[in-house]
Amino acid sequence: LHQSLGAGAVEMIVVDDGSTDGTGEELDRLARRHPQLLRVLHQDNSGGPSGPRNTALGLARGRYVFFLDADDYLGVRALERLTAAAEEWDSDVVLGRMKDVGRRVPRSMFRTNQPDADLFASRVYWSLSAQKLFRRELVERLGLRFDTALRVGEDQPFTATAYLRARRISVVADYDCYYLVRRPDGRHLTLVNRTRPTLDALERVCSLLRAELPRGAGRDLLLSRHFEVELAGAFRFLAAEREALVREREFARMRRLVTGHRDDGFW
Structure with missing residues (x-):
């Protein structure tokens, strides 16, 4: 709702993966208030992020896709900055600088903006999480989906394949795009497996x-x-x-x- 990209430019698909804390009801309330922005799907808990992400990918219609985990949030200008970079530099994948909110974030690849980051000469491969902007044409052309058999690290094969096949990878390093938040109970899936x-x-x-x-x-x-x-x-x-x-x-x-x-x- 607060993204600077503007009304009508963002499609938000939220997959409620069997939540039990009232999230589903709150999402439905928000979807009724903002039907042009928010689409909500409810499904039984799958045990990991792969299934919900794949469900959303099958419904996405935008030129780009971006994955946002439930605990985290975006800088107000994040999607504007990332899509502008992709348009200006004709990028298939754009990394946005991450900001820690109690959790460790990768830093070495965000020292400077990079219109065309070489996969082997830069540090971009040291960031393999899914929290990046992907050109949807690349995702669909490659048939990229997340491996539902993987409980953790499911984003690594997805992102690595996108990197290897991308025409261009870019980095937005002069704006905090993604805020990685530590849960109060510390029970992140990647930390307890x-x-x-x-x-x-x-x-x-x-x-x-x-x-x-x-x-x-x-x-x-x-x-x-x-x-x-x-x-x-x-x-x-x-x-x-x-x-x-x-x-x-x-x-x-x-x-x-x-x-x-x-x-x-x-x-």
Whole structure:
């Protein structure tokens, strides 16, 4: 409602994924007040963000799509700045600077505006969350959807594929576009899951990179990002696992993953 882009320029599709806290009723009230802006769908809880995002993607009609998680919010000029950048620079993906509200946000890719960010020379690949502006034509041409089998990290294969196939990736670094909010109870899905779902996502995105890119320095660079970040995170989750059989099983998965990449050059 407060976006500076103006009335009629934004279509907001909200998928109520089986909420139990009165969110559904509040959304319906807002939709009655703002029928030209807000469309609400209700569905049974799916256990993760992939299903609701896919539902919304199937209904979206705009030139661009942007994913906003329920806990977070946008800067007032966010959509205006992001779409203006996409139009001016003919971008397929635009990253907007993120602002922390109690949660850690990526920073290295937001040091300066980048009309044409090179995937291998810039730091954009270190930001793989879905909270970006995507040209919908790219999404539909590639048939991009979120993997509902992934409990966490579902945005990584989606965003990585968009990066790899985009004609141009751009960065808006001079405005706080996305505010990443920490829940009062701290129970974000990405913070409470364990080793197995983290490894599920890691295996999926590593397979994607090996399929999309030839062996060499570029592929090594992107793979190294996942081994430095997600594999390290998986080890931290592993240390917290209480069941010995679970630890042994997931450590065996880690060993197979590392062994499978022993001939890559990023070690």
